[in-house]
Amino acid sequence: MSETSESRSGRRTAYPIAESIPQEALDAEVAALEALAARPWPTRIWGYVRLGGPGFMGAALTLGAGSLTSAMLSGARFGYKTMWITWLFVGVGVFMLAAMVRFTCKGGFRVIQEQNRRHGRFIGSFLTGLIGCLAVAMIFNAGQVSLGVHLLESLAGFSGVPLAKWVAVAVYGGLTSWILLSYGRGGRRGTRAVETVMKACIGLMLVAFGVSLALVGVDWAAALEGLFVPWLPEGGDDIYLVIASSASAVGVMDWVFLHYAGLARGWGEKHEALGRMDIGMGLFLPFVVVNLLVVALFAGTFYTPGLDAPGTAPELAAALAPLLGARGAEVLFYLGFLAVPISTTVGMSLAGAMAAHEALGWEPDVRSWRWKAVLLLPQVGLIGAWAANPIWLIITIAAFLSLSGNVVGWSMYLLLNDPEVMGEHRCRSYVWNLGILLGITLLNAVAIVYVMNRFGWWF
Numbered sequence: 001m002s003e004t005s006e007s008r009s010g011r012r013t014a015y016p017i018a019e020s021i022p023q024e025a026l027d028a029e030v031a032a033l034e035a036l037a038a039r040p041w042p043t044r045i046w047g048y049v050r051l052g053g054p055g056f057m058g059a060a061l062t063l064g065a066g067s068l069t070s071a072m073l074s075g076a077r078f079g080y081k082t083m084w085i086t087w088l089f090v091g092v093g094v095f096m097l098a099a100m101v102r103f104t105c106k107g108g109f110r111v112i113q114e115q116n117r118r119h120g121r122f123i124g125s126f127l128t129g130l131i132g133c134l135a136v137a138m139i140f141n142a143g144q145v146s147l148g149v150h151l152l153e154s155l156a157g158f159s160g161v162p163l164a165k166w167v168a169v170a171v172y173g174g175l176t177s178w179i180l181l182s183y184g185r186g187g188r189r190g191t192r193a194v195e196t197v198m199k200a201c202i203g204l205m206l207v208a209f210g211v212s213l214a215l216v217g218v219d220w221a222a223a224l225e226g227l228f229v230p231w232l233p234e235g236g237d238d239i240y241l242v243i244a245s246s247a248s249a250v251g252v253m254d255w256v257f258l259h260y261a262g263l264a265r266g267w268g269e270k271h272e273a274l275g276r277m278d279i280g281m282g283l284f285l286p287f288v289v290v291n292l293l294v295v296a297l298f299a300g301t302f303y304t305p306g307l308d309a310p311g312t313a314p315e316l317a318a319a320l321a322p323l324l325g326a327r328g329a330e331v332l333f334y335l336g337f338l339a340v341p342i343s344t345t346v347g348m349s350l351a352g353a354m355a356a357h358e359a360l361g362w363e364p365d366v367r368s369w370r371w372k373a374v375l376l377l378p379q380v381g382l383i384g385a386w387a388a389n390p391i392w393l394i395i396t397i398a399a400f401l402s403l404s405g406n407v408v409g410w411s412m413y414l415l416l417n418d419p420e421v422m423g424e425h426r427c428r429s430y431v432w433n434l435g436i437l438l439g440i441t442l443l444n445a446v447a448i449v450y451v452m453n454r455f456g457w458w459f
Contacts, residue, residue, distance in 0.1 A: 015263035048277035053195035054261035055282025061347025075298030076309035080226030093250025095435030101275035104262035106425035112358035129359030132252030137352030142384030144341035184366035201339035208336020257351035409440040
C-alpha cells in the first residue's frame with residue numbers, strides 16, 4: 001500500500017467517492033452529531049436514524065431473495081421453530097460490523113489494502129474482495145433477478161394485462177441500473193439519494209409484511225418458543241434450510257460494504273457513535289424484524305405437521321396472496337416482496353464494485369467507464385430470469401463462502417487487535433473480541449454442518 005497522508009476529514013487515507021463532499025458539509029454533520037450527544041435518547045435515536053445510511057443499505061443488501069426464500073420455506077415447513085436463528089446469527093455478526101466501523105472512523109485505512117499489506121493479497125484482494133464480494137454479487141444476483149421478474153409479472157397480472165418476461169427483465173434491469181449509476185453522482189446528493197431509496201425499500205417491506213401478518217394472525221405462544229428455544233431438524237434436506245437461513249445472515253460482503261460505504265460518506269473519528277447506532281437501528285433491527293415477520297407469516301398460514309407446503313418462494317407467495325382477503329393487501333404484499341430483490345441487487349453490486357476496485361488497485365471514480373462497467377457486471381444475472389436456481393447449488397456456495405469467510409474473519413480480528421495498525425484504537429474489550437470469535441466460529445460451523453450432512457453424519 002502506498003504511503004498515506006492526512007485527508008480533509010482527518011483520516012490517514014481519503015476515499016475518492018467522498019472527495020466531492022464539501023468540507024463544510026462534513027463539518028456540519030459533525031456539529032450535528034455533537035449536538036445530538038447532549039439530547040435525550042428518543043431525540044438522539046431519531047437523529048441517528050436520519051443521519052445514518054450505510055447500515056440501512058447493509059440491511060437492504062442482506063435482505064435478499066435467499067434470506068427471504070429460506071424464511072418463507074422455514075416458516076411453511078417448520079412453523080415458528082427456527083426464529084431463534086435470525087437474531088442469534090445477526091446479533092453475533094454485530095461485533096464484526098462494529099469492527100468495520102472502528103476501521104472506518106478510527107483506523108482511517110481502507111481495509112482490503114491493509115489486509116494486503118499485513119496478511120497478503122490472497123486473503124485481502126482474492127478472498128475478501130474478488131470472492132467474498134464480487135463473485136458473490138455475480139452469482140447471487142441471478143436469484144434476485146429471477147424473483148424480481150416473477151414478482152413484476154405477478155403485479156402486472158393484477159391489472160389483467162400480462163407482462164412479457166423480456167419486458168419484465170428490461171424493467172428490472174433498467175430500474176436497478178439507474179439506481180446504481182446514481183450512487184456518488186453529484187457528491188453527497190447521489191449517495192444520499194440511493195440511501196433514501198434503500199431506506200424506503202426496508203420501510204415498504206416492514207409495512208407490507210406487517211400488514212399481511214396482522215391479517216392472518218400469529219400463534220404468540222409458538223412464536224415466543226421459536227424465538228428463544230433452539231431447535232434443529234434431523235438432517236436430510238431439512239437441515240439445508242437451516243444452513244441457508246444462517247448463511248444468509250451477516251458475512252464478508254456486509255463487513256466490507258459497511259466499511260466502504262462509511263468511507264464514501266466521509267465518516268471520520270467523530271462518526272463512530274453514528275456508525276454503531278446505524279448498525280443497530282439500520283441493519284440489525286430491520287433485518288431481524290423483516291425475517292421474523294416472514295417466518296411468522298408463513299408459519300401461521302401453511303405449517304401443518306405431516307403435510308407438505310408449496311416448495312418455492314413464488315408458489316408460496318401465490319398461495320398466500322388470496323388468504324389476505326383483499327386485492328389491496330395482495331398488491332401491498334407483492335410490492336413489499338419486490339423491494340427485497342431490488343434493494344439487494346443494488347447493495348450487492350455496489351459492494352462488488354467497491355471491493356473489486358480495491359482488490360485490483362483501482363481508484364473508484366463514479367464518472368469513469370471502468371467504475372460503471374464493474375458496477376453493472378452483476379447484471380449478467382439478468383439471465384437468471386430464464387435459468388433455474390436450484391436451492392442446493394445456492395446452499396453449497398453459501399457453505400463454501402462461510403468457510404472462506406472464516407479466514408477473512410480471522411484477518412479482520414487480527415487487524416482490530418494489531419497495535420501497529422490501530423494504535424491506541426485497537427480493541428481492548430474482552431467482550432468485543434469474544435463476540436467476534438464466536439461469530440467466526442459460527443461461520444465455520446455452517447460449513448461443517450453442511451459437510452457432515454452430505455456424508456450422513458448428522459443426527
